[in-house]
Amino acid sequence: MSQNYSLSQMGWSSFFQQQISLEQWEHSTLGRVIECHRSHIEIMTEQSISHSLPVNSRMPDLTVGDWLLMSSENQFEVRLERFSLFERKSAGSKVALQLIAANVNTVFIVCSLNNNFNLNRIERYLALARQAEVEPVVVLTKLDCCIEPQDYVKQVQSLDPMLVVEAVNALETKSVKVLRPWCAQGQTVAFLGSSGVGKSTLVNTLLNQNRQETASSREEDSRGRHTTTKRSLHFMAEGGLLIDTPGMRELQLTDCEKGIEDTFSEIYELAVLCQFSNCQHQSEPGCAVLAAIDSGKLELRRLINYGKLLAEQSRNATSLAETRSKERSLGRFYRSVQAESKQRKNKLM
Numbered sequence: 158m159s160q161n162y163s164l165s166q167m168g169w170s171s172f173f174q175q176q177i178s179l180e181q182w183e184h185s186t187l188g189r190v191i192e193c194h195r196s197h198i199e200i201m202t203e204q205s206i207s208h209s210l211p212v213n214s215r216m217p218d219l220t221v222g223d224w225l226l227m228s229s230e231n232q233f234e235v236r237l238e239r240f241s242l243f244e245r246k247s248a249g250s251k252v253a254l255q256l257i258a259a260n261v262n263t264v265f266i267v268c269s270l271n272n273n274f275n276l277n278r279i280e281r282y283l284a285l286a287r288q289a290e291v292e293p294v295v296v297l298t299k300l301d302c303c304i305e306p307q308d309y310v311k312q313v314q315s316l317d318p319m320l321v322v323e324a325v326n327a328l329e330t331k332s333v334k335v336l337r338p339w340c341a342q343g344q345t346v347a348f349l350g351s352s353g354v355g356k357s358t359l360v361n362t363l364l365n366q367n368r369q370e371t372a373s374s375r376e377e378d379s380r381g382r383h384t385t386t387k388r389s390l391h392f393m394a395e396g397g398l399l400i401d402t403p404g405m406r407e408l409q410l411t412d413c414e415k416g417i418e419d420t421f422s423e424i425y426e427l428a429v430l431c432q433f434s435n436c437q438h439q440s441e442p443g444c445a446v447l448a449a450i451d452s453g454k455l456e457l458r459r460l461i462n463y464g465k466l467l468a469e470q471s472r473n474a475t476s477l478a479e480t481r482s483k484e485r486s487l488g489r490f491y492r493s494v495q496a497e498s499k500q501r502k503n504k505l506m
């Protein structure tokens with residue numbers, strides 16, 4: 158990338174504009190985070206395609222896609238409110254939640270039209286997208302290898318009549334053009350999907366260059382990590398921005414109740430009609446959810462997956478709460494040790 162970009166090309170919109178004062182608009186520099194590292198972050202501004210900012214303790218948590226205000230001396234000032242945010246539980250016990258990507262307009266939920274096709278998995282990604290408040294678009298890849306793609310499209314559509322579903326051959330630029338409405342200037346997209354479904358292939362085609370390595374050519378580095386696992390934000394051929402971060406590939410359902418509720422809204426609507434307010438929809442009398450299954454209005458698969466996803470998110474949320482509580486009690490312990498040592502010192506003086 159050699160040219161500079163305007164704010165609107167970088168995804169600036171009235172949502173961000175209304176958060177800043179005239180004075181800030183005139184005197185501060187606006188930047189969007191394109192990469193996050195432990196010690197510094199990379200930002201793009203109208204003046205520079207990549208500007209490095211050291212991370213310090215006064216900064217809030219930042220992630221790829223965030224918008225920042227910097228002083229004329231290039232010092233961090235403010236992080237602007239996000240309109241969407243993907244986050245996940247971090248692997249280690251120290252940091253509870255890890256930010257993955259912010260200010261994403263559309264997430265492409267990628268699934269291939271072969272034996273990897275799985276409605277449960279799509280529902281899981283839908284819950285993640287809705288929790289993050291990002292518009293989902295289901296992209297079914299490997300169209301060129303599928304005889305009856307419309308059957309699959311219908312199955313996905315049955316999850317939600319408002320859901321947008323597109324089938325593509327991810328290897329072909331012409332086929333991927335159906336995704337154009339979400340990839341135009343000022344739009345930011347990200348990807349969710351399991352391994353091998355064609356995310357990297359789709360990314361390559363949308364970027365119109367072979368920046369990403371696909372499975373056939375991918376190598377692992379000395380720590381066994383894939384070479385593509387670098388957080389970043391890129392411009393697509395259509396003018397929009399594409400976020401491809403390693404964390405998105407390992408997203409779990411944590412504190413995802415709202416996302417699950419949005420994804421399975423008809424179950425929530427039925428549950429209100431159950432005889433018992435705490436109905437578990439298993440064998441209780443007067444259960445409206447089970448009645449809907451009996452009458453064929455609700456698919457049993459969907460109820461089972463809903464239960465599984467709720468259990469997964471509650472398991473993850475509990476362990477998070479436990480981690481937080483352990484950290485708090487450890488903090489109390491440190492403070493009491495410090496206080497005691499201070500008292501001892503005072504006595505000696």
Ligand SMILES: Nc1nc2c(ncn2[C@@H]2O[C@H](COP(=O)(O)OP(=O)(O)OP(=O)(O)O)[C@@H](O)[C@H]2O)c(=O)[nH]1
Nearest residue numbers: 298299326327328352353354355356357358371372
């Ligand atoms: N014929 C055909 N092959 C495809 C298509 N999309 C992806 N592939 C192939 O499927 C294989 C896996 O694609 P990738 O793009 O590496 O899959 P991925 O989702 O990025 O996988 P991870 O990086 O492991 O998450 C590669 O060999 C691609 O060439 C498609 O639409 N049609």
Ligand SMILES: [Zn+2]
Nearest residue numbers: 431436438444
């Ligand atoms: Zn019930």
